[in-house]
Amino acid sequence: MRIVFLGTSAGRPTKTRNVTSVALLLGRHNRFWLFDAGEGTQHRLLASKLKLNKLERIFITHLHGDHLYGLPGLLTSRSYFEGAGPLRLFGPPGIREYIDCAFKTSEAHLDYELDIVEIEAGTIAEDEGHKVEALELEHRIRCFGYRVTERPVPGQLDLAALARLGVPSGPLFGKLKRGEDISMADGTAVRSAEVVGPPIPGRTVAILGDTTPCANAVMLGKDADVLVHEATFAAGMEEKALAYGHSTVRDAAGIAAEAGAKRLIVTHISSRFDDEAVARMIDEVKDVFPNIEAAEDFYETDVAKN
Amino acid sequence: MRIVFLGTSAGRPTKTRNVTSVALLLGRHNRFWLFDAGEGTQHRLLASKLKLNKLERIFITHLHGDHLYGLPGLLTSRSYFEGAGPLRLFGPPGIREYIDCAFKTSEAHLDYELDIVEIEAGTIAEDEGHKVEALELEHRIRCFGYRVTERPVPGQLDLAALARLGVPSGPLFGKLKRGEDISMADGTAVRSAEVVGPPIPGRTVAILGDTTPCANAVMLGKDADVLVHEATFAAGMEEKALAYGHSTVRDAAGIAAEAGAKRLIVTHISSRFDDEAVARMIDEVKDVFPNIEAAEDFYETDVAKN
Numbered sequence: 157m158r159i160v161f162l163g164t165s166a167g168r169p170t171k172t173r174n175v176t177s178v179a180l181l182l183g184r185h186n187r188f189w190l191f192d193a194g195e196g197t198q199h200r201l202l203a204s205k206l207k208l209n210k211l212e213r214i215f216i217t218h219l220h221g222d223h224l225y226g227l228p229g230l231l232t233s234r235s236y237f238e239g240a241g242p243l244r245l246f247g248p249p250g251i252r253e254y255i256d257c258a259f260k261t262s263e264a265h266l267d268y269e270l271d272i273v274e275i276e277a278g279t280i281a282e283d284e285g286h287k288v289e290a291l292e293l294e295h296r297i298r299c300f301g302y303r304v305t306e307r308p309v310p311g312q313l314d315l316a317a318l319a320r321l322g323v324p325s326g327p328l329f330g331k332l333k334r335g336e337d338i339s340m341a342d343g344t345a346v347r348s349a350e351v352v353g354p355p356i357p358g359r360t361v362a363i364l365g366d367t368t369p370c371a372n373a374v375m376l377g378k379d380a381d382v383l384v385h386e387a388t389f390a391a392g393m394e395e396k397a398l399a400y401g402h403s404t405v406r407d408a409a410g411i412a413a414e415a416g417a418k419r420l421i422v423t424h425i426s427s428r429f430d431d432e433a434v435a436r437m438i439d440e441v442k443d444v445f446p447n448i449e450a451a452e453d454f455y456e457t458d459v460a461k462n
Numbered sequence: 463m464r465i466v467f468l469g470t471s472a473g474r475p476t477k478t479r480n481v482t483s484v485a486l487l488l489g490r491h492n493r494f495w496l497f498d499a500g501e502g503t504q505h506r507l508l509a510s511k512l513k514l515n516k517l518e519r520i521f522i523t524h525l526h527g528d529h530l531y532g533l534p535g536l537l538t539s540r541s542y543f544e545g546a547g548p549l550r551l552f553g554p555p556g557i558r559e560y561i562d563c564a565f566k567t568s569e570a571h572l573d574y575e576l577d578i579v580e581i582e583a584g585t586i587a588e589d590e591g592h593k594v595e596a597l598e599l600e601h602r603i604r605c606f607g608y609r610v611t612e613r614p615v616p617g618q619l620d621l622a623a624l625a626r627l628g629v630p631s632g633p634l635f636g637k638l639k640r641g642e643d644i645s646m647a648d649g650t651a652v653r654s655a656e657v658v659g660p661p662i663p664g665r666t667v668a669i670l671g672d673t674t675p676c677a678n679a680v681m682l683g684k685d686a687d688v689l690v691h692e693a694t695f696a697a698g699m700e701e702k703a704l705a706y707g708h709s710t711v712r713d714a715a716g717i718a719a720e721a722g723a724k725r726l727i728v729t730h731i732s733s734r735f736d737d738e739a740v741a742r743m744i745d746e747v748k749d750v751f752p753n754i755e756a757a758e759d760f761y762e763t764d765v766a767k768n
């Protein structure tokens with residue numbers, strides 16, 4: 157998995173930071189998901205290596221404009237891309253009416269199937285590769301955080317053990333790896349557990365919407381490989397952050413520490429802070445959570461393999 | 463007056479052209495108006511010298527997404543700019559419902575007064591400086607073109623004649639210039655017409671929405687100093703253009719010639735054409751209307767003084 161930040165500003169775009177959007181690359185065939193789609197997200201995609209026909213799911217955290225207004229244009233532009241398959245859009249109740257209204261006004265028609273899912277807290281999507289869970293956060297309007305967990309993958313084959321047991325390479329290796337016990341031509345039984353290491357747990361990425369510090373933020377970030385958390389304000393502005401339903405960078409660090417996350421990347425940074433101020437903000441809270449970084453637009457990072 | 467092209471693409475943004483928006487600078491204090499606001503118009507403004515608090519009016523030609531989807535974000539971002547006064551938004555019926563829906567969904571509030579005017583054909587705005595007229599064009603949905611005319615300004619004072627007549631410089635010059643006849647201290651009468659040249663006619667700029675060639679396009683462009691006309695397709699694609707409610711560059715040139723416009727600037731160019739193709743498209747129709755140019759994003763041009 158790889159995370160690409162497309163927009164890292166709060167409220168409005170600046171010359172260097174666009175309003176919020178985060179892409180999650182799923183590793184194969186450049187497939188990706190989007191979390192939020194502020195105005196200009198499709199423009200950021202045009203300037204990146206990501207192609208709209210490889211976008212399979214969109215998750216909207218909440219319906220504030222800086223997370224939402226890029227959606228109608230992105231959805232209609234996707235029709236221009238060859239091979240654009242069905243798209244699922246997840247978001248808080250109200251998102252369907254918004255899309256319906258924008259499309260009705262502009263008489264927009266899509267050349268692909270759009271499936272809009274108005275979510276409630278819980279497991280909102282499951283497939284062979286991933287599970288996606290959503291929990292409500294604490295913001296001025298209803299807002300969700302998302303937790304994406306890869307399914308565990310089978311452990312490594314112990315090639316030395318297989319050689320010792322005389323298992324010929326080929327289809328039997330696959331069976332053992334998938335957890336099946338086998339019998340060889342000479343009748344010898346080999347149990348999968350003997351020759352396959354323990355399953356490798358999937359990675360977890362938590363991408364949260366706007367929020368003040370809350371228990372659900374900790375739940376979503378629990379032991380996460382990467383926690384993406386907002387940090388609208390600098391440490392010391394906690395009162396203001398709370399009043400507006402936001403977090404400071406110290407709040408975000410505290411959540412990451414409490415959750416036992418491995419890495420914290422903060423985004424959704426107020427336009428009042430320039431690059432230097434952001435660097436200072438991060439340094440100030442390394443005592444709370446050392447493995448913290450601030451995202452900037454087009455920042456890409458791999459989620460380390462377990 | 464000065465025209466700044468902020469977006470010159472049709473349908474969707476490309477790496478170099480954003481979707482449609484044109485700014486008209488009114489000459490003093492960097493005040494400007496916008497015509498259309500495709501997604502990312504506020505980003506184009508950020509990259510230009512234009513500031514949202516100097517934006518006084520927006521005119522939307524029609525409600526297709528590539529002319530409209532930038533509006534909610536631009537309007538909400540304008541609240542961040544100090545000294546942002548009232549804003550008037552003109553557009554086809556339906557624009558109010560669109561804005562209401564976007565703002566309701568996102569719980570947006572503006573820090574300034576927004577006056578939405580759903581227009582019909584005719585004179586839609588008049589002030590000391592300008593008159594704005596709108597006429598319907600022929601597109602797939604209801605679409606308007608706008609014609610902005612400066613008020614005539616008083617002619618030049620004939621300083622030689624004033625000296626000969628013995629008029630002392632000062633307040634009397636102003637009265638004469640404003641068209642008033644005067645009497646001097648010694649009782650000599652001086653008529654304004656004797657010492658002031660003919661009024662200088664105001665300039666006219668016509669900015670049209672998407673359209674197939676039609677009589678109203680000619681009316682709007684009549685003797686215009688600058689006609690801004692769409693040219694979605696290249697010459698030879700007239701049948702396709704007609705089917706989609708658009709014009710070719712040859713159609714646009716024909717309208718400019720018929721209207722007797724002084725200059726034609728084409729915009730809203732399909733993303734299929736690269737810079738080289740656009741240059742070729744223009745060359746091909748110079749026989750129809752020689753004073754033609756293609757706009758590109760950030761192209762700025764003065765409207766020559768009369």
Ligand SMILES: [Zn+2]
Nearest residue numbers: 218220295366
């Ligand atoms: Zn928010």
Ligand SMILES: [Zn+2]
Nearest residue numbers: 524526601672
């Ligand atoms: Zn159109």
